[in-house]
Amino acid sequence: xxxxxxxxxxxxxxxxxxxxxxNFDTALVEEYLAACPxxxxxxxxxxYVRLTKDGFGPYGQLPEGLTPNLxxxxxxxxxLRFAVMVDAADxxxxxxxxxxxxxxxxxxxxxLPVELVRVAVRYDKAADVTDAVGSLREAGYGVCLNLMxxxxxxxxxxxACLGAVVAMGPLEAVYMADSxxxxxxxxxxxxxxxxxxxxxxxxxxxxxxxxxxxxHNTVVAAQSGALxxxxxxxxxxxxxxxxxxxxxxxxxxxxxxxxxxxMELIVRHFHPLMDRYRWGPxxxxxxxxxxxxxxxxxxxxxxxxxxxxxxxxxxxGFLAQASSAGFSxxxxxxxxxxxxxxxxxxxxARYPVVVFDLDGVLVDSNELxxxxxxxxxxxxxxxxVERFTDEFRRTFGRSRREHFVAFHRMSVEHxxxxxxxxxxxxxxxxxxxxxxxxxxxxxPLCAHAAETVQGLAARDIPLYVATGTLGDEAVKxxxxxxxxxxxxxxxxxEEPKSRRLAxxxxxxxxxxxxxxxxxxxxxxxxxxxxxxxDFLLVTRYGFFPPDQVxxxxxxxxxxxxxxxRPNAPVRVLTGLDG
Numbered sequence: 001x002x003x004x005x006x007x008x009x010x011x012x013x014x015x016x017x018x019x020x021x022x023n024f025d026t027a028l029v030e031e032y033l034a035a036c037p038x039x040x041x042x043x044x045x046x047x048y049v050r051l052t053k054d055g056f057g058p059y060g061q062l063p064e065g066l067t068p069n070l071x072x073x074x075x076x077x078x079x080l081r082f083a084v085m086v087d088a089a090d091x092x093x094x095x096x097x098x099x100x101x102x103x104x105x106x107x108x109x110x111x112l113p114v115e116l117v118r119v120a121v122r123y124d125k126a127a128d129v130t131d132a133v134g135s136l137r138e139a140g141y142g143v144c145l146n147l148m149x150x151x152x153x154x155x156x157x158x159x160a161c162l163g164a165v166v167a168m169g170p171l172e173a174v175y176m177a178d179s180x181x182x183x184x185x186x187x188x189x190x191x192x193x194x195x196x197x198x199x200x201x202x203x204x205x206x207x208x209x210x211x212x213x214x215x216h217n218t219v220v221a222a223q224s225g226a227l228x229x230x231x232x233x234x235x236x237x238x239x240x241x242x243x244x245x246x247x248x249x250x251x252x253x254x255x256x257x258x259x260x261x262x263m264e265l266i267v268r269h270f271h272p273l274m275d276r277y278r279w280g281p282x283x284x285x286x287x288x289x290x291x292x293x294x295x296x297x298x299x300x301x302x303x304x305x306x307x308x309x310x311x312x313x314x315x316x317g318f319l320a321q322a323s324s325a326g327f328s329x330x331x332x333x334x335x336x337x338x339x340x341x342x343x344x345x346x347x348x349a350r351y352p353v354v355v356f357d358l359d360g361v362l363v364d365s366n367e368l369x370x371x372x373x374x375x376x377x378x379x380x381x382x383x384x385v386e387r388f389t390d391e392f393r394r395t396f397g398r399s400r401r402e403h404f405v406a407f408h409r410m411s412v413e414h415x416x417x418x419x420x421x422x423x424x425x426x427x428x429x430x431x432x433x434x435x436x437x438x439x440x441x442x443x444p445l446c447a448h449a450a451e452t453v454q455g456l457a458a459r460d461i462p463l464y465v466a467t468g469t470l471g472d473e474a475v476k477x478x479x480x481x482x483x484x485x486x487x488x489x490x491x492x493x494e495e496p497k498s499r500r501l502a503x504x505x506x507x508x509x510x511x512x513x514x515x516x517x518x519x520x521x522x523x524x525x526x527x528x529x530x531x532x533x534d535f536l537l538v539t540r541y542g543f544f545p546p547d548q549v550x551x552x553x554x555x556x557x558x559x560x561x562x563x564x565r566p567n568a569p570v571r572v573l574t575g576l577d578g
Contacts, residue, residue, distance in 0.1 A: 181210025
């Protein structure tokens with residue numbers, strides 16, 4: 001294909017950030033930027049700029065990611081241009097006439113010069129950003145307009161959208177953004193032709209790969225007159241991902257020598273990311289593309305470890321019958337509940353007694369405790385501290401004393417402690433306790449823990465806590481989170497968890513068959529099994545996946561839930577052999 005006149009834009013850091021929350025290793029970003037000038041890439045989109053902070057990583061709230069080392073990573077004679085994206089929803093607050101100045105001020109500390117701002121707006125809302133686009137131009141930016149979900153537009157809506165684009169004045173490019181991955185090649189050609197002939201700005205294509213058409217649609221768009229072509233490294237992007245830049249560049253004539261650094265970048269950095277996040281085309285994404293379902297639904301469904309294949313298909317089938325082109329957490333909950341047939345609040349309410357583990361179930365403190373272990377043994381060799389923390393994670397849920405018995409054994413093996421366990425325990429468990437005393441009371445509650453606990457307490461269901469955390473520490477953190485009054489008793493301390501569960505059975509006057517333990521660790525499972533108590537696994541904060549937590553329980557069912565949302569879907573899984 002003739003490359004003359006085409007602009008290739010790579011948006012890996014922006015679109016790929018949907019999987020990493022816009023956190024990327026510095027080494028990846030430096031190597032990526034160093035490679036881009038030699039690949040035939042013209043523009044690099046660095047991420048999102050937002051006028052309000054909202055918990056995103058550095059490339060999701062620029063200029064935080066634009067550190068001086070990035071400028072140093074680039075060849076001195078590079079000709080790359082840099083872009084950022086702003087979502088139209090983020091332009092609602094400030095007066096439109098001030099948007100350009102606000103972005104210019106916000107981006108000023110960044111180490112890379114931003115020339116282009118891409119405004120993402122749904123096709124039927126394009127007229128709403130006219131004044132903001134003018135303000136961005138006045139601030140010296142070139143503006144690209146990304147028309148989201150353009151495939152859904154009717155003929156009349158396309159005509160209105162085209163009129164709004166013309167009224168905006170000069171634009172760097174107008175993009176057909178295949179937000180739902182629903183575009184097919186013939187529709188792509190039709191849209192490109194309409195916007196190529198109906199207004200003056202070059203037309204661009206931003207494709208998603210739900211149906212496996214991303215590269216095909218990009219090539220068809222170029223053949224139909226589109227001049228701006230988007231791609232991402234290894235296709236990393238929201239949902240099923242985007243056109244793979246390593247496939248698009250050869251189509252545009254780039255040869256093996258120029259592409260070699262890109263392939264090495266993929267092997268070093270993007271293969272591990274793929275192993276972790278698993279983006280790319282799939283059957284579910286294809287159905288979503290065909291049925292105009294927002295890709296975030298599929299991403300969240302795939303992330304729900306408690307769902308099997310049939311349940312995922314039922315969830316997608318439910319969404320296909322609903323208005324699901326826009327993402328809604330409430331609609332996702334409905335779809336997941338429809339798929340599983342059971343909701344968490346209803347499952348727990350069937351038990352006369354409900355027992356909660358504390359860390360990783362009610363309080364988001366699992367990693368905090370790992371950090372406290374590291375701090376308590378800061379004077380020990382690093383490799384031994386890593387052994388301690390690995391052991392701590394593996395046996396999470398044990399009492400503190402049981403953990404320190406293991407730490408002492410390893411320390412003796414390395415000649416770093418005497419055989420006197422009590423002296424070791426007093427010193428190092430004391431240091432650990434000091435760390436916890438400072439940090440533990442401020443640990444946040446786990447997501448939706450308050451809703452579920454308070455909802456069960458309102459039904460007058462007896463609630464208990466059984467934890468390996470010392471009792472006074474557990475009471476303080478629950479009191480700080482406003483949950484202490486919901487529980488009949490909080491049992492923590494040095495004894496194994498099974499003894500604490502046995503004490504709860506005695507206090508409640510309950511049979512084991514009437515009790516469920518809500519936990520997140522292998523130790524919770526073992527304690528529940530020892531007493532014949534039902535078990536419900538919460539996966540969101542745990543250290544290990546369900547198959548490892550529930551292994552060696554042939555024939556024993558366990559319910560699995562992602563978090564403690566009252567409407568969270570509950571899946572029943574039979575314990576695994578081996």
